[in-house]
Amino acid sequence: MSIRGLKKKQPKTFKVKIITVDAEMEFSCEMKWKGKDLFDLVCRALGLRETWFFGLQYTIKGMCTWLKMDKKVLDQEIPKEDPVSFHFLAKFYPEKVEEELLQEITQHLFFLQVKKQILDEEIYCSPEATVLLASYAVQAKYGDYDPNFHEPGFLAHDELLPKRVLRQYQLTAEMWEEKITAWYAEHRGIARDEAEMNYLKIAQDLEMYGVNYFPIAQNKNHTDLLLGVDAKGIHIYSINNRFSPNKSFEWSAIRNISYSEKELTIKPLDKKAEVFKFFSSQLKVNKLIFQLCIGNHDLFMRRRKVDSIEIQQMKAQAREEKARKKMENQRLAREKQLREEAERAKEELERRLFQLEDEARQANEALLRSQEAAELLAEKAQIAEEEAKLLAQNAAEAEQERQRLEITALKTKEEKRLMEQKMREAELIAVKLVKESDRRAKEAEHLKQDLHEAREAERKAKQKLLDITRLNYPHMAKYPQYSPTDTRDANFDKGSIKLDLKDIDLKRLSFEIERERLDYLEKSRKFEDRLKELKSEIHALKLEEKQSGLYS
Secondary structure, three states: OOHHHHOOOOOOEEEEEEEOOOOEEEEEEEOOOEHHHHHHHHHHHHOOOOHHHEEEEEEEOOEEEEOOOOOEOOOOOOOOOOOEEEEEEEOOOOOOHHHHOOOHHHHHHHHHHHHHHHHOOOOOOOHHHHHHHHHHHHHHHHOOOOOOOOOOOOOOOOOOOOHHHHHHOOOOHHHHHHHHHHHHHHHOOOOHHHHHHHHHHHHOOOOOOOOEEEEEEOOOOOOEEEEEEOOOEEEEEEOOEOOOOOEEEEHHHEEEEEEEOOEEEEEEOOOOOOOEEEEOOOHHHHHHHHHHHHHHHHHHHHHOOOOOHHHHHHHHHHHHHHHHHHHHHHHHHHHHHHHHHHHHHHHHHHHHHHHHHHHHHHHHHHHHHHHHHHHHHHHHHHHHHHHHHHHHHHHHHHHHHHHHHHHHHHHHHHHHHHHHHHHHHHHHHHHHHHHHHHHHHHHHHHHHHHHHHHHHHHHHHHHHHHHHHHHHOOOOOOOOOOHHHHHHHHHHHHHHHHHHHHHHHHHHHHHHHHHHHHHHHHHHHHHHHHHHHHHHHHHHHHHHHHHHHHHO
């Protein structure tokens, strides 16, 4: 056997691109594969077990169509592309998301698809509800709100609100972000799957949730209506109102659905009730409506039956997984709480450390300043000490000067007192001298008068004697031996002697008077000189006293 014969023949394949809401995948699909083979491959790649909600959708000639599971992929009217593109989307919706969506991947795919439908305005939502839904979407994406991490502007690149809502209210992006963040902060502690489930629980109550709309006509006159198919039944809407149906047929009240060409017939379970017929624009539309009706009806009946073993196992696993996740979330929450507490403690310690470092730095700076101040104070103390010594020296000198000045002042006072006493004594002496001078002058005048009188008396006596002599003894010269003459001569000699003695006394008295006058004048001159000296000394003492007062 040749080596070539050992090799298996490789099957022919073509490329397929699968587009989910948030990702794209490429697969090699065999030519003989049916739609179910490709669908199962995608579900295995996604790890999806709740496959009955989903399908592969493609667009042909402007119409969205679902890939049939029981026919070959290449035998269906798919786009002629390389690779061929299919959208992996939810085809059927659950009545109660919390009870029917068991896997987290199923829940996540539904969340992404419903969110996209709301943002694309395929599902109408009030502005208030859109803000709340946006806050759950932010919680699912970013986790718990942290003001330190989620700073203003962190939602700038996220599409969270329908354009209709943004146009309806004249609010800035910052205002919308503030409103969403206010709700977002309330969801602290909610895990991603819980946030997505809360999102879906709110969305499933919207009127347009899970409804597939198709334009129809109730009669051949083509009265425009809308036919909606969802998990609860079939609904007929007016063309301008997709919220409130004009007529509804629940799956439990429908006995049969059939179509023929463009006509589709709904037969109620009550045979007496009117059969509803409507017309569509194309046969493909009727086939698509019929396909959706069958799938939704099967799921409706399936929900009301006992769950299969597989569903029971999946629900049990889902419960276990939820319990495990709950415990895990609780553990994570505790760990997160402990971590946050540890981080807060760390921040507190860091803050305290920073504070202590700052205090230490301030203490060091204060110490340096204290050292500088101490050095400065030491210098100032040294200077002050030197100044104190100098001041002490100056004080001592001042004290000595003060004592000297006091002594001087005392001396000055004493000298002044003595000088004043001397002046008073000098004045008294002067007064006495003046009185004595006056007295002596008077005495001198009296003596001069007496002398003048004595001289006048002497002159008169001499003249009288001469007169007597000439009268009584005219011949005295001629008779010198005459004894009477001798007698008279002797008498005359006696009188002359007396006159001479008296004259001598007068001269002596005059001389004494003159001598006393000269002594008085000399004493007066000396006394005046002494007075001048005393005045000079008193003036000098007054100047010294004034200077002593200034020094004090």
